[in-house]
Structures are given as C-alpha cells and as structure tokens.
Amino acid sequence: MRVLIFIPARAGSKGIKNKNLSNLKNKPLISYTFKIAKKLKKFRTFLSTDSKKIIKIGLNYGIKDNYIRPKKLSGSNSNIIDAVFHGLDHLKKNSEKFTHILLLQPTSPFRLLKDIKKIIDLLKKKSLKVFVQYQDILIIQYILLKKITVLIGNIVLKKRKEFLIDSK
Numbered sequence: 001m002r003v004l005i006f007i008p009a010r011a012g013s014k015g016i017k018n019k020n021l022s023n024l025k026n027k028p029l030i031s032y033t034f035k036i037a038k039k040l041k042k043f044r045t046f047l048s049t050d051s052k053k054i055i056k057i058g059l060n061y062g063i064k065d066n067y068i069r070p071k072k073l074s075g076s077n078s079n080i081i082d083a084v085f086h087g088l089d090h091l092k093k094n095s096e097k098f099t100h101i102l103l104l105q106p107t108s109p110f111r112l113l114k115d116i117k118k119i120i121d122l123l124k125k126k127s128l129k130v131f132v133q134y135q136d137i138l139i140i141q142y143i144l145l146k147k148i149t150v151l152i153g154n155i156v157l158k159k160r161k162e163f164l165i166d167s168k
Contacts, residue, residue, distance in 0.1 A: 001124060003043040004091070004098040007033055007063075008083050009106050010074045011051035020106045021053060030054055032109035034061035039113050043102065048087045050074040 009030050013019035020030045037045045038061050047058050050069045058065070067090055073083045084101060091098075100123065102116070 001100060002098045003040075003100045003102055003120070004088075004096075005037045005040060005043050005045040006084055006087060006101050006103045007037060007045065007047045007049075007058075007106065008069075008080055008103065009033070009047065009049045009051070009054050010069065010078075011049070011054065012074065012076060014076045020051075021057075024109060028057055029109060030057055030106045031061070033104050033106045034058055034063060036111060036113055036116070037104060038062055040102075040116065044096065044098070046087055046091065048083050 007030075009020045011018065011020070016022060021028050023029075024032070034057065037043075045063055045065075046067070047055065047063050047065045048067065048069045049055060049058075050071065052068075055066060055068075067087065069083055070086065072078070073086055080103070084103065088098075088101075102120070104111070
C-alpha cells in the first residue's frame with residue numbers, strides 16, 4: 001500500500017481572504033495539517049498550492065515540494081479532483097506512483113491522528129472501495145477514480161457524485 005498524503009492549499013478563498021494562512025491559536029491554519037501529515041511518517045506528503053508563503057511554511061514541517069499548482073486549477077470554481085489528478089501527473093513524471101491518496105484539507109484543523117490511522121487500517125483490512133465517515137465537522141470520503149482510491153477530507157462532492165462508488 002503506497003499512500004500519498006495530498007494537501008490542497010490554494011492562496012485565495014471566496015469567504016476568508018488568505019484563509020489557509022489565517023491564524024488559529026497563533027499559528028497559520030495550514031500548519032495544523034502539516035503537523036498531522038508529518039506524524040504519518042510511512043507516507044509521502046505532497047503539497048499542491050499556488051502560494052510561495054504556504055510552501056515556505058511547509059518547509060518548516062519537512063515538506064520539500066516546490067510544486068506550484070497552475071492558476072487554472074487554483075480558482076474559486078476549480079474542482080479539487082482536477083488538482084489531485086494534476087499533482088499525480090506531476091509525481092508520475094518522477095516515477096512516483098501510489099495506490100491510495102489521503103487528502104487532508106487545511107480547513108479541518110481539528111482532525112485526530114488516531115481517526116486517520118483507524119480509517120487507513122480499515123481500508124487495509126477490508127479492501128474498501130468507498131468509505132464515508134461523518135464526525136461533527138470531519139467528513140472523509142473514499143472515492144475510486146482511475147484505479148486510485150482517494151480519501152477526501154472535509155468536502156462533499158455534490159458536483160462529482162458520478163465518482164462515488166458503493167462498496168459492493
């Protein structure tokens with residue numbers, strides 16, 4: 001099982017300007033996601049952003065990607081799944097391939113490491129195609145796309161329902 005931790009963190013935001021850089025308890029919101037990703041040492045972490053500031057913060061947490069997401073995939077109407085596929089294409093050029101993607105959105109700073117580990121263990125044991133977990137503000141969706149299982153946190157794919165596959 002080769003898991004890619006995919007962190008989508010664009011600079012802009014519809015509601016809150018520079019949301020991912022906004023302070024929460026005197027730390028940028030994005031730092032909570034970097035911190036939990038760092039604890040998942042067995043997996044490769046990839047940052048997809050259009051912000052040099054976010055890249056700089058990532059360096060403090062050991063995230064060394066200097067990948068800049070294209071503007072066409074960084075707008076408020078862009079689909080997250082398109083950014084995932086673009087990032088995967090980028091990694092494939094470096095011969096990096098993965099069986100699963102764990103998408104950690106910066107807007108879920110209160111997620112718990114133990115919950116992520118439980119879900120990954122479930123995925124391993126049960127060979128799940130789709131798994132949806134709802135917990136207060138944490139939503140994790142497993143989606144099978146292009147033979148890759150995608151774990152998406154804190155989004156509801158209203159526009160992308162065609163990608164949801166049941167576990168049978």
